[in-house]
Structures are given as structure tokens and as C-alpha cells.
Amino acid sequence: MTTPVDLEDLAEITDMCGALSDQTRWEILRLIGVEALSASELAQRLPITRQAIARHLGVLAEAGLVETEHAGRQLRYRALGGRLSELARHLETIGRGWDRRLERIRSIAEEQASRD
């Protein structure tokens, strides 16, 4: 079980979005979203070096988007879908907040206009 982080911090949202703002990292996530893979295994399937991949995995791990699993002498990573859903829920809430406030302002403006 992963610790249930509530993702209140703005810094945590920006970190996760930063981790998700790189196409190479999405390639990695796509692969380890299907099955757990090590950095070396990922390096065989992607056109960059193992070290670069390891650093990407570090970024993803710091954002909480992956978890690790030891398998013999290798360290396998898997993508955490629940974490992504958590971010999605927060963005949804914020987005609805923006539209709600603007609608309220708009309705006030219309009310004002109809009064004149």
C-alpha cells in the first residue's frame, strides 16, 4: 500500500506536472504501465542511455508516480495509476472552481444589465 498523500501542496502539483511534461518520461510510463521493468530493460527499448533513463525514473519517483520492486539483482519500476488519478481529481476541482467563479461574475453582470 502506498501512503495516501492528499496532494494539498502546490509544490507537489507542480512537481507532478513537471514530471509529466517530458515525452521521454511518458514513453517510460507507457512501458512500465504495462509491466514492471528495470532501467536496463528500458534502455533496450528506448533510444537513450540507461543513465538518462535512471534520472528520468528518479524524477518520476520523486513525484510519486512510480514504485519500485526488487527482482534478483535488478530494480524494477511500475507506474502508479492511482497517483495520476489523484492529480486528475485535483485539477478537475480547480478547473471547476475557475468556471464557477466566472459564471457567478457573469450572472451578476447580467443582473446588473437587466436592472438598468
Place this chain on the structure above:
Amino acid sequence: MTTPVDLEDLAEITDMCGALSDQTRWEILRLIGVEALSASELAQRLPITRQAIARHLGVLAEAGLVETEHAGRQLRYRALGGRLSELARHLETIGRGWDRRLERIRSIAEEQASRD
């Protein structure tokens, strides 16, 4: 009405996440999520120059997260909550996909184990 972009492209997701990976841009979004503001007005409320803010607004506009409105001689920006919700729905779908596949693999493994 904004054009209904379906956000299929991976590049579009990475662009939006990139736009949302900066704390200053979140400050801007928070302000123009309440009321439409111009770059100059934002510069009065934030500790950076108008030019820096204008560039942030450019990034946000390219990601489709803001829309503009002319008011006299100034150009006001407002945050588009629907666009953020759109991104949220896609992330939610992707996240569920990861967990679903891993659960399937896990259940297959358990089935295999129970068969022996």
C-alpha cells in the same frame, strides 16, 4: 465558444503539463481564475516584471489554458477551467489504464499460482 480540442496528442498533454509545472504560472492562473486581468494588472500584484508575466501568459495561451478579451486599450486574460478538466479526464483515463493492466497481470499470476 472555444474550439473543442480533443486532446489526443501526447504533445498536447506534455505542453499543458509543462505550462502547469511552474509556480508563478499557478499564481497567475489563481488570479485570473477569479477575474480577468491584463498583464500590467498582474504585474502590480506579482513580484516580477510585466514582460515576464506576458511570456508566462504566452505559454498558458499556447497550452490553451487561457483566453483573451479586449477591454479598452488593454488585453485581459481569463483562465479556462474546462480545458483543465479536459486534461484531468485524460489523466484519469490513463491512470486507470495502468492500474487495470497491473491488476490483470496480478490476477493471472494468482490464477497460475492456484493452478499449481
Place this chain on the structure above:
DNA sequence: CGTTACTGCAACCTACTAGTTGCACCTGGA
């Protein structure tokens, strides 16, 4: 019609990031 306030563009600096190469260090298997 002139002035003033707001926008837009360009150059520059600094810091960070994605990528590389190279090497040291384990640790598991024959």
C-alpha cells in the same frame, strides 16, 4: 490632435535540464 498608458519584440544573463561518457561498486549465479 497630442499625450499617455498599455502592448510587443529583442537582446542578454543565469540556472536548470536532458543527454552523454566514464568509472566504481556491488551482488547473484556458474
Place this chain on the structure above:
DNA sequence: TCCAGGTGCAACTAGTAGGTTGCAGTAACG
């Protein structure tokens, strides 16, 4: 016990991103 495959750390380079200053353009308001 050896060694080979896997991981981790460090240094270096090129490109990009956030910030600044400065100036040119333009359109609204008195």
C-alpha cells in the same frame, strides 16, 4: 570464488526556460 550484468555517482556539454532591461509601436482618452 570469480566474473558478469546491473546499479549508482560524477563530470561535462548543449539547449531551453525564467528573469531582466530597453525600446518601439499603437490606440484610447482628454
